[in-house]
Amino acid sequence: MATDELREGLLATLRAELGDAVVGSHIRPGDDLWVRVTAEAWLTAGEAVKATLGCTYFDFLSAIDWLPSPFGRDMDSQEDLLVSGAEAKEPPAMTTGYAGGDTRMQVFARVSNLERHYGVTLKVDVADDDPTLPTWVPVYAGANWHEREAWEMYGITFVGHPHLVHMYLPGDFEGNPMRKDFPLLARRVKPWPGIVDVEPMPGGTDDEEDGESE
């Protein structure tokens, strides 16, 4: 369980550095480390992770909307609703993932230490009524484009970003497409033909498949 020790050590270092700012964590032994920090300490956390843990490599920064989709998966199709005769089912309760979370939206970022081959996923809660976060651009220059994408897709403003404009969408686009309450427009335009998850494989009926060795 050596890597477990490594990550426990990293977590301890971060806690020592950031103190109360670390509000959640999760370690998958031998694999990965998740740390959740408070929004006020987001920038300090970035600096700490870069300086103290030596994670100078910037992987990505993105956001996640924990609200279960009010549309379900393929219930975007109105036909399906009619056919199944069901009312829109009560979507399940909102749950958050590793390292916990209190808000609907979270920003998560991953950084790596290339010399010692480990990485940390940092998560932070974004307040529902005031979705802003300090920008990571002073710490990791690569966060520039990632924050632009997160802003445009989720509506999270990054305070201090040098050029927060649309990344992918046209300039006058309204709305934040990656939010769960923004419908998948492709399914609105053309109804989904129906629920066909898995077709039986030709010539196979079992759950397992055996391959022939050459």
Next chain:
Amino acid sequence: MTAVSDHDQLAAMAAQANDARANIEFEDDGMTLNIGPQHPATHGTLRIVAKIDGEQVISAEPIAGYMHRGYEKLTEVRTYPQVTTLINRIDWLGSFANEVPFILAAEKLMDVEAPPRAQHIRTILFELSRLANISLFLGDLAIQLGGLSLGFYSFRDREFVLNQIEAVTGGRFHPNFDRIGGLKDDLPKGWIAETKVAMEKMRSFCDEADDLLFGNEIFQKRTRGIGVIPADVAKSYGLSGPNARASGIDWDLRRDNCPPGLAYDKVDWKVWTHPDGDAFARSWIRLQETREATRIVDQLLDTIPSGPIMAKVPRIIKVPEGEAWVATENPLGEMGYYIVSKGDLVPFRVKIRSASFNNVSIVPWVCRGVYVPDVISILASLYFILGDIDR
């Protein structure tokens, strides 16, 4: 439906004000040149707004998004096997390579391990897709710098690799072959011998590229010392793959932190780095990596274990609840998938970390003060695929 908060509006207004200021600043000096979106030099529809003064670039801002297909939203309504079909098309030149990190992440969450034979063949196909991708880079590099002939040779010799991929998977460009727990099918008869022939052809192509392009003085003049990226800047922008190794960063995800599910620990190969960090270094490393990939494939072809091609996974795949991140050394760089699963048939969120997104974000930094032809050299050497940037 869309709650536009005060802060959103303020941010939008601030952004517009910023834009207006920027326009006024630059209006006086220099001319705005749009390189793209329709342009032979950009690998797809990338638009670079360059403000130039004579032949020198004052600023170069890439504008991506002409090919945005909304993959991350689409994955939220597709089952895991259907997602595999989708993500083939992110980096369409090395298409099998796109599926691999996703499948490995799903396997990690399901705690399923593909049988050794499947892992082995998966690695072979991974390297073949690397060959298909980077051999086109070498040809394209020549075309963009004016030496058209090598482009034709690269397409000619790439056909051998694509034929081999097609023989196994049925598709030259979009194999859709990887499955959670293994592969869709086994190798056809005679494939191993033919692939060895294809590797020979690729090696001879690499030698030809070496002679025709890399030994050429004009090519060296056009690429040496152009677009130098120091290692710390590369890391903070998240530059990966050959671009990072060209800046001296000794990091290869096949060797370091290789996720379980690939057979790289059974192969003996060399990681190439170059200290210069200029366009020549990036091109040169890709040439060496192509040769190295042929050697890896040769070694793997000799040692394929026998056994089943698919582990025992349920017919209908439900990935248990959890989050997983897997990144692999794709032809373009580090590609990774962050899968958030709620125990459903369908992922809850898939964050696709594509290599070209970070690779191209460095263009404004690199292109300050270079000449217009150097912008082309830099773009050619950074090597991106539009589908990878835009997803």
Next chain:
Amino acid sequence: MTHVLSSIDLAYWQSTLIKLIVAAILVPTTALILGIVFLFKVMSWMQSRKGPQEAGPRGLLQLLADGAKFVQKEDLIPDKADRFVFKTAPLVVLMSTLLLYVVLPASQHLVIEDLDVGIFYALAVSSLSVIGILMAGWASANKYSLMGALRAGGQLIAYELPMVLAVVGVVIQAGTLSLNGIVQAQANGAIFGFSALGNPFILTQFVGFFIFLAAVQAELTQTPFDMPVAESEIVGGYQVEYSGFRFLFFFLAEFATAFVFAGIAATLFLGGYWFPGVDTSSNIYWILGPAVLFTKIMAVAFLIFWVRFTYPRFREDQLQAFAWKWLIPIALVNILATGILKVVF
């Protein structure tokens, strides 16, 4: 030709008309031949592909098909373009090419006008194309065109000098500016007393030959000097707004100029229409002359196009540095050496 025509006792305007018609036919024909052979067949062979196969037997009529296609296209002129300048620019370029054909001798009598200052006239007239290119770039009202035209202007002017200096060496050795005279000098000369092969100037002026070819490559804006028309950067440069028959003029001009410059190079350095062993004034040259010249032109053109298909392109400043820092000093040294050796020997 002047001798022949004067013996038939034609009026001046009639002989001039005949010469004009011949020249006007020569230009597209030679462009056609050069284009088909080199652009399509040799280029395809070098790039391990087949090239056009459809038009005519084995694709040999492809250029005719292309020409017909260009001619029947819509005549597009950009809205903001300067119409008069836009229309006349290709004509200026084509005209400078036509004027070059005036002095190229296919035999002692088969020349449109045997000027005493033949090569001087040729070099002077070839510079006129720069004006045409600048006109094209400016009148197109397009930033890419402007960039291409300015690059072309700088490049063409820079490479005029090495071309002229390379020719000076030949002129010193031949002792005359007339192209016919230069061929005679090569025919009647001797290599260390061995006169069977004459004295093609390529043997003594090999430096000049190389410089001349490099300069010609730049004058034709061929790779490695094709910055003005850098396809993968500014997509056509000064030609980008031209379509239909106006583009055809540029295309024709490029190949016709390649033909005539190859002809001049063959005349200056390889002996032109002269075939070793046959005296230049004999009548067989009426047929042999053009045939020999044609062969030598194909050889030189092969070199030009071979380099074109192999090398990547120079950046503009590297191109200028190559001309000013390398070609011109070497050419000057060549002149010095030629002069000294001419006096000594």
